[in-house]
Amino acid sequence: MLFVKNYDVVTPGEMLADEGIGGNGTYSEGKKVFSKFLGTVILSNGQINVNQLNGAYMPKEGDEIIGRIAAVEDTYWVVDLGNSYYCRLDAREANTGYRVEDLSELMNVGDVVYAKILRVGRDMSSSLGLRGGRFGKLPANMLIKFNPMKISRIIGKDGSMINMIRERSKCDIILGKNGVAWVNGDKLGKEAVLSAINMIDTDAYMGDIFERVRETLEKFSINKDEAR
């Protein structure tokens, strides 16, 4: 029997079902399914999942992240994802087509890189790939940190939220799943993105977030007209 419904907030150790299939964010003891996190229940395909409301980023295969180069070695870079785990980017991923004697010519300590996680080891160490898409070194620009668990709220349903922010602020935004956003645009646009993301980060749970973010962004575009 199921004890919860969709979007219910549950606490760790709360029994979700005495007979069921547990998905993400749950654990089972016998047939019983319990929540592992403080989070919201999502029921899909007969599976019970719990989405965390808060927490640290754990590397996962296929995630697109924004990291910072922490060290340059002979054949690889060490990348800082903002958590405690070791992450490396191999030199062959840079795909230059010619031999590079010193890797710091391509990317040096402190540079920001957009990459994809290829593998995650048992000790949570991961390796990155740069093939495809916009992956690679990002030019220095504004970076915004946010709660990594709120990324689905920032993206919105089918990207509705992030597309609205992009449109109204006229900024180029790249989201990293590790809780970092890279923003390129004019000064006012950047400010608008910053306040929008901070708003989602802090009060996403207060309801009607889409409308409130839209209002905030509108305020910035009014100011823009006045400035002209």
Next chain:
Amino acid sequence: MYEERFDGRKFDELRPIELETGIIPNANGSARFKIGGTEAIAAVYGPAEVKPKHLERSDRGIIVCKYDMMPFSVPDRAKPGVDRRDMEISLVISNALSRAIMLDEFPKSMISVYVYITQADAGTRCASLTAASMACADAGLPMRDLIAAVAVGKIGDSIVADLSKAEEDYEGGATDIPIAFLPSKDEIVLLQLDGEVSKEELKKAIELGRKEAEKIYELEKAALKRRFMYESKG
């Protein structure tokens, strides 16, 4: 014979409880737990890199806890800094938390738990443990269950719940038994005893503790959910 409690409570009645989470914006998770004249605030940081490095475990994370009493928390000033008693309580808190938190999910990392007592009127280790477990849940750590802790005891010949400092110092003899439970698992993660008690009385005390912990557990769940009440509307 101890027939009526100093503050007029029933023998199985807890002092008024206040619970709150998310009180420290800089921490990953935080909580405040107040029971009568005892108040604990807890902050959780991590998972982060292990320092010092020799504590690191390659297959699981570790918990480092610091418990401290504020100088102004007791009638005579408490000397700041960690003393023998603080070290003991830090250890029992981190041991109890490691039963509740799934440490194998974040190998090679460290969770720092800081608990400070701003007001002390007996039962501080139970208040600390309850606050710490709520802060861990607030920080989004994977947990088997929340911890609900309560001090029970024997005053004179009666078994009572949630002793105050005046009761602990009762001339007729008082025994203090702090107990911590994982209520939905029905596991005991902390049981200490200071004083004299018979086997039957201890069993009765644990039974009473279980009943009282259940009450605290319900309040904990409500407090954690209160902050996210709008989330449930989708």
